[in-house]
Amino acid sequence: MDRKSQLNQDLNLKQYAIPIETPKPEDLTNRVMIRISNLSSKEKQRKTPMKRSAILLAAALVALVASLTTYATSEYFEIRNAKGEVVLKTTKPHEPLLPSYFTELHTKYSNQANASVEQGQLLANYVNDNVIKDYDQTRLQFTYKNDFSRYEDFIKEIKAKEAPLLLEPEELPEGYQYYNGQVVPAFPISGDAIYEELYTQLLSQAQAEKGQEKVFTALVPWTKSGTAVLVYKKDDTYLYFIASKAMRSEVSQPEGALVKQKNIKGQEVLYVRDDGSEYAVNTVAWFDEKTRIAYHISDSIGSRLTEEEMMSMATSIIKQIHSYQKE
Amino acid sequence: MKITNDLIEEIIAEVQGGQEEAYKTVVETYQRPIYQYSFRLLGNHQEAEDAVQEIFVRAYVSIHQYKPTYSFSAWLYRIAHNYCLNQLRKCKQHKKALWLFRQEETTESPEDMLEKCAFSPPLDHALKSLALEERSLLILRVFEERSYKEISEIVGKTPDAVKKKIERLKKKVRTQINKWEENEGWTENHSLIKT
Numbered sequence: 070m071d072r073k074s075q076l077n078q079d080l081n082l083k084q085y086a087i088p089i090e091t092p093k094p095e096d097l098t099n100r101v102m103i104r105i106s107n108l109s110s111k112e113k114q115r116k117t118p119m120k121r122s123a124i125l126l127a128a129a130l131v132a133l134v135a136s137l138t139t140y141a142t143s144e145y146f147e148i149r150n151a152k153g154e155v156v157l158k159t160t161k162p163h164e165p166l167l168p169s170y171f172t173e174l175h176t177k178y179s180n181q182a183n184a185s186v187e188q189g190q191l192l193a194n195y196v197n198d199n200v201i202k203d204y205d206q207t208r209l210q211f212t213y214k215n216d217f218s219r220y221e222d223f224i225k226e227i228k229a230k231e232a233p234l235l236l237e238p239e240e241l242p243e244g245y246q247y248y249n250g251q252v253v254p255a256f257p258i259s260g261d262a263i264y265e266e267l268y269t270q271l272l273s274q275a276q277a278e279k280g281q282e283k284v285f286t287a288l289v290p291w292t293k294s295g296t297a298v299l300v301y302k303k304d305d306t307y308l309y310f311i312a313s314k315a316m317r318s319e320v321s322q323p324e325g326a327l328v329k330q331k332n333i334k335g336q337e338v339l340y341v342r343d344d345g346s347e348y349a350v351n352t353v354a355w356f357d358e359k360t361r362i363a364y365h366i367s368d369s370i371g372s373r374l375t376e377e378e379m380m381s382m383a384t385s386i387i388k389q390i391h392s393y394q395k396e
Numbered sequence: 397m398k399i400t401n402d403l404i405e406e407i408i409a410e411v412q413g414g415q416e417e418a419y420k421t422v423v424e425t426y427q428r429p430i431y432q433y434s435f436r437l438l439g440n441h442q443e444a445e446d447a448v449q450e451i452f453v454r455a456y457v458s459i460h461q462y463k464p465t466y467s468f469s470a471w472l473y474r475i476a477h478n479y480c481l482n483q484l485r486k487c488k489q490h491k492k493a494l495w496l497f498r499q500e501e502t503t504e505s506p507e508d509m510l511e512k513c514a515f516s517p518p519l520d521h522a523l524k525s526l527a528l529e530e531r532s533l534l535i536l537r538v539f540e541e542r543s544y545k546e547i548s549e550i551v552g553k554t555p556d557a558v559k560k561k562i563e564r565l566k567k568k569v570r571t572q573i574n575k576w577e578e579n580e581g582w583t584e585n586h587s588l589i590k591t
Contacts, residue, residue: 081570082538082566082569083539085516085518085573086514086516086519086539087514087515089431089432089436089514091427091432092431092441097423097427097431097448098427101423101448105419108456
């Protein structure tokens, strides 16, 4: 076919095209650049700060399981195992880079998802909102409820769900009472067959949705736990004990915080005290190499606990773990 | 400022050197044609928007793999071509699954139907008779006005093979359009779709 006939044929087909209305260029460009910036931020900052609201702490530690480490500068502490691998370190607190309109929207959807979860359940949620997707590359969010108002029930659940071993210290600081225990389900991870099935299912529901619904939910069967949390309360202050299956652990070291490395019964431990903190005044953290469980004890602002009281609780828990391991 | 191919190559080199902000110019330059291409294939504004974002992010993530042995435009369109075809395949599987589970098909509103039309009915009908890859080839040549050389770089075939294939496809589509127009009596007064 000669070039002229070819051109005529192309023009002929083009008449059947409909002019396409493209979105505002700056909208698309901004969204792409935000996602790219988000990717770059995640390369540099792998961990979100531990929130001090009781329920969210456990979820923050679950993220530790999949986090990658970046090595600390000389001003931060590192604890290495016999192979020389860093198993516990302090890091600069990660500043959230998220605008307030995102966090407000995120909170709204989280509340909606949380409202429908019942005791013992783990739910996968897909949020069909472009603002959320722009800032958060996680395809699925998970909500759960597995709280125990009695310590005895918490212990039964720890055994039933093979949760990390977490026992109440033999001596607690005066006035602190058991408040809540959680055995956190192990969440499916991106790439797992169940995660991908859930994502496909919820995405289909979202795409078929003709109304205003933005949050799509599915029940996730679960039998094992990755994290156990104990919360104690005295007046308006809290004590949190968290045990989480992990590859390694980190603890925030804000500027000006006091940090000490100690050894308790052969276990290397880090103690951090930050009197100006918005979250915790005292934190004690260690990583049990044998069981690959990361332990954190922290209090909340307003706490008057001393270093000695924090270390006494850590000692009690470590001793209990050691005697359990000998059985 | 007019963005030439040489300038794009310079910008890409900057991005490869770690200048993230330089990528903005790349997105601004190519987002419209990539959006149009995606919309013509996927037939839906929302999916086309999602596709554009995904395509540019994927291109950024693999930017170090780009070498200027062929044009950046061809490289980008290759990502777009692969992405859109995958989406269309998933959509087909989903529809099959819906049928298997006897789910009711949702009724489309006129707005939904209109949105799905990147082409007038005769061409839309004709394109649906093609395989997904064939549809993409035709769109790249006729509507995106890519050269045979560039299309060959996008789909990984020789320019000659691409040219012959596209000629056959045009004939096939023309035949389908003629049949449709005879049967459906498409008139000039197709006010639903404005050209």
